[in-house]
Amino acid sequence: MHKNFVSIIIPTFKDWGRLSFCLDSLSKQDYPADKFEILVINNYVGDKVPDNYMIPSNCRIFTEEKPGSYAARNLGVIKSIGDIIGFTDSDCIPDSDWISNAVAAFEKEDRYHRIAGRIRLYYKSQKLTNAELYEKIYAFNQDVYVQQDGSGVTANMFTYREVFDKVGLFKEDLLSGGDYEWAVRARNANHEIKYAEDVIVNHPARFHLNELVKKAKRVGGGQAGFDKFSNLKPVKSLIRFVYDLRPPVNSIPLIISKGKDLALPQKLLVFYIRYYLSIITAREKLRVSLGKTAQRE
Incomplete structure (x- = not known):
């Protein structure tokens, strides 16, 4: 296997509509399709894949019955085969160079074992709602997370598989904050993290x-x-x-x-x-x- 084979893990919960845009963007990556895989983890057993749903050829779909996105991500890690593991969410739309820029960031400075990429918000209209104003300030400040406590959120994160081998999987009983808890373990085990401005996914700002x-x-x-x-x-x-x-x-x-x-x-x-x-x-x-x-x- 190519040393930079990448596994992209996406948990989803009753979100097939927005996931379709995410998968479409992944099908247009400039990173070769035979050098990465996509693992979609459906986290609601009663929600089947819609008929005639567009699934890229390098994508596999699994179902995790245990509730929680971290349980879903753990199943993705277990089922994945890449030595680099990337995470995003079903409501995110990665830029076309998302994967290639992440791999390049690892190759440029090999002391980093984790990459936190930029999460760029987009809005429904030019006149922002109160919620969108709040999101503009507070949502997904990955650069701040990296600088302050060596963490990064799983809406846009890459790491080597060996980090999971050494510090363990996500804490499955958490329904929020599991990415921070895992990041602290990785940081304390001296797995350094880098903020990469050009590793970009686009995320809708909360409207209400x-x-x-x-x-x-x-x-x-x-x-x-x-x-x-x-x-x-x-x-x-x-x-x-x-x-x-x-x-x-x-x-x-x-x-x-x-x-x-x-x-x-x-x-x-x-x-x-x-x-x-x-x-x-x-x-x-x-x-x-x-x-x-x-x-x-």
């Missing part, structure tokens, strides 16, 4: 505030499952909840730097939404730590 609320709840449930929080006693969980209710003043520099083209009222609105969502996340983290089942949607 209720989409942000649903995500905030997923994040809270995921955080409650992290080892450092999962064994907290009720009193300590309540103390942690009060601590999490602090206004997110540390987000002000990011709003200023990424919102240079926003008017002051828009910046204040983004800050308010950030605080509102942080409260929802904190509340959900408390509820799950006290025994509630984490939400998937």
